Amino acid sequence: MFKVIGERINTSRKKVQEAVANRNAEYIIKDVHQQVEAGADYIDVNAGARIGHETEDMKWLIDTIQPNVSLPLCLDSPDPAVLEMAFQMVEKSPMINSISLEKERYDAMMPFLEGKKCEVIALCMDDKGMPSSADDILARAVSLVEKLGKIGFLPESIYIDPLVQPISTDSNKGVMVLDAARAIKNRYPSVHITGGLSNISYGLPQRRIINRTFVALMMDAGMDSAIIDPLDKKIMATLRTADMLLGQDQFFMNYLKGVRSGTIES
Amino acid sequence: MFKVIGERINTSRKKVQEAVANRNAEYIIKDVHQQVEAGADYIDVNAGARIGHETEDMKWLIDTIQPNVSLPLCLDSPDPAVLEMAFQMVEKSPMINSISLEKERYDAMMPFLEGKKCEVIALCMDDKGMPSSADDILARAVSLVEKLGKIGFLPESIYIDPLVQPISTDSNKGVMVLDAARAIKNRYPSVHITGGLSNISYGLPQRRIINRTFVALMMDAGMDSAIIDPLDKKIMATLRTADMLLGQDQFFMNYLKGVRSGTIES
Numbered sequence: 001m002f003k004v005i006g007e008r009i010n011t012s013r014k015k016v017q018e019a020v021a022n023r024n025a026e027y028i029i030k031d032v033h034q035q036v037e038a039g040a041d042y043i044d045v046n047a048g049a050r051i052g053h054e055t056e057d058m059k060w061l062i063d064t065i066q067p068n069v070s071l072p073l074c075l076d077s078p079d080p081a082v083l084e085m086a087f088q089m090v091e092k093s094p095m096i097n098s099i100s101l102e103k104e105r106y107d108a109m110m111p112f113l114e115g116k117k118c119e120v121i122a123l124c125m126d127d128k129g130m131p132s133s134a135d136d137i138l139a140r141a142v143s144l145v146e147k148l149g150k151i152g153f154l155p156e157s158i159y160i161d162p163l164v165q166p167i168s169t170d171s172n173k174g175v176m177v178l179d180a181a182r183a184i185k186n187r188y189p190s191v192h193i194t195g196g197l198s199n200i201s202y203g204l205p206q207r208r209i210i211n212r213t214f215v216a217l218m219m220d221a222g223m224d225s226a227i228i229d230p231l232d233k234k235i236m237a238t239l240r241t242a243d244m245l246l247g248q249d250q251f252f253m254n255y256l257k258g259v260r261s262g263t264i265e266s
Numbered sequence: 267m268f269k270v271i272g273e274r275i276n277t278s279r280k281k282v283q284e285a286v287a288n289r290n291a292e293y294i295i296k297d298v299h300q301q302v303e304a305g306a307d308y309i310d311v312n313a314g315a316r317i318g319h320e321t322e323d324m325k326w327l328i329d330t331i332q333p334n335v336s337l338p339l340c341l342d343s344p345d346p347a348v349l350e351m352a353f354q355m356v357e358k359s360p361m362i363n364s365i366s367l368e369k370e371r372y373d374a375m376m377p378f379l380e381g382k383k384c385e386v387i388a389l390c391m392d393d394k395g396m397p398s399s400a401d402d403i404l405a406r407a408v409s410l411v412e413k414l415g416k417i418g419f420l421p422e423s424i425y426i427d428p429l430v431q432p433i434s435t436d437s438n439k440g441v442m443v444l445d446a447a448r449a450i451k452n453r454y455p456s457v458h459i460t461g462g463l464s465n466i467s468y469g470l471p472q473r474r475i476i477n478r479t480f481v482a483l484m485m486d487a488g489m490d491s492a493i494i495d496p497l498d499k500k501i502m503a504t505l506r507t508a509d510m511l512l513g514q515d516q517f518f519m520n521y522l523k524g525v526r527s528g529t530i531e532s
Contacts, residue, residue, distance in 0.1 A: 168518075171510070171513050171515075178486070205522070205525045207532065209503055209531070209532050210511065216483055217511060220486050234532075238479055242483065244440075246440065247437050252434075252437070256471070259471045264475060
């Protein structure tokens with residue numbers, strides 16, 4: 001079944017930043033409850049936008065969110081010190097967002113991850129930048145899975161982000177990432193494929209229909225998780241529908257629940 | 267590029283039947299013009315519903331439609347005598363809808379098709395009924411392509427309909443037909459995959475979101491044509507978007523045209 005990583009608790013979003021600055025717990029709790037009701041499986045927590053305040057903001061966010069939600073958190077920071085602090089606070093085994101092959105991030109994250117019991121998002125990014133072909137994405141994914149394997153991460157704990165890129169710059173970028181997802185799943189059937197989707201439509205009009213059509217295609221190619229806004233009813237409706245069509249929704253439970261709750265409309 | 271076979275001119279639709287019975291040419295011409303504007307590539311013409319009138323109704327429909335449209339027609343009848351009459355009337359090489367492996371239809375259609383310059387829809391149906399697995403669909407498609415090949419049909423003139431079946435009776439039916447489409451395209455890259463889509467959602471609520479999510483998945487699996495209502499804006503929007511995402515819409519021409527005309531909305 002598809003896993004939704006709810007992306008809303010991020011201080012780069014203006015209202016969340018205000019709520020965090022004002023220690024407005026009510027706003028944060030309400031937002032998290034809405035994500036839960038909408039079907040989130042993880043709550044991503046990113047406190048990076050208020051420069052110089054990340055540690056205290058992350059601590060306050062976890063203190064605020066954790067007692068109010070039974071879902072695991074997705075701890076979202078490039079700073080291993082912040083992640084270490086957050087990791088010690090959480091009661092449920094979290095997801096870590098993220099490691100990559102960029103030397104600085106990789107060297108910082110590997111010592112933090114070693115020996116940790118958690119899941120991890122691994123970006124197919126290195127110091128040469130974004131990947132340029134499906135083979136390139138696969139090679140980076142293999143490198144990440146192998147390196148993480150050596151420090152104890154089983155394939156089923158790893159969420160590869162193949163990095164969706166805009167088709168507006170190269171109309172082949174959609175097919176490229178679809179092919180890469182298939183190749184990764186073919187090589188590592190237990191590894192998960194995740195990521196954001198909205199880059200695909202950058203520079204084009206009516207972006208949301210592009211994003212939600214693309215997620216259905218990515219799911220068929222093996223994507224089984226995404227970092228999205230669970231309050232986007234249309235993308236959630238497409239997710240639930242594609243999951244059902246791909247035989248991943250036993251007895252159509254999630255689909256029918258979505259219809260009853262009004263999330264899924266024709 | 268995806269080909270839309272506009273399904274609206276069918277006397278099983280009540281308003282079309284009335285228009286045909288009353289020889290209301292204006293109604294038919296208007297409907298066909300709407301289909302053309304909406305992006306149809308073929309106009310399907312089915313005059314089968316008024317028992318005893320099929321020949322004269324088909325003749326009248328072709329006489330009415332042909333001067334008003336530059337698209338090829340898709341002549342839709344199980345009766346080779348009706349098709350022969352229609353075939354002699356049309357100026358553009360038509361599509362024939364359809365042959366199958368059911369003995370009665372097969373024996374009637376093969377002599378009609380032999381030596382004809384046209385395209386043909388070939389249904390994966392035989393006297394045992396609907397296919398029961400992806401391998402079964404593939405075997406039937408192979409049989410159809412080989413038999414049609416022997417009477418002169420090139421792969422690129424053949425549109426295989428793998429017969430979409432309801433997931434409500436068996437949640438695996440979506441994956442089955444997706445796998446079958448991939449296997450057919452793998453074996454015969456030039457053969458087209460077509461069909462109706464709405465059976466997939468039979469028995470479930472909010473059917474249209476299921477149908478349009480499914481068409482995106484089918485397109486990724488190789489479907490490059492469908493028999494649909496081109497006036498269904500949401501399915502057309504999904505089609506154009508998936509075509510673009512799959513790299514089949516050069517310079518995003520159709521997508522951007524759809525946005526400008528208001529067909530494609532987020």
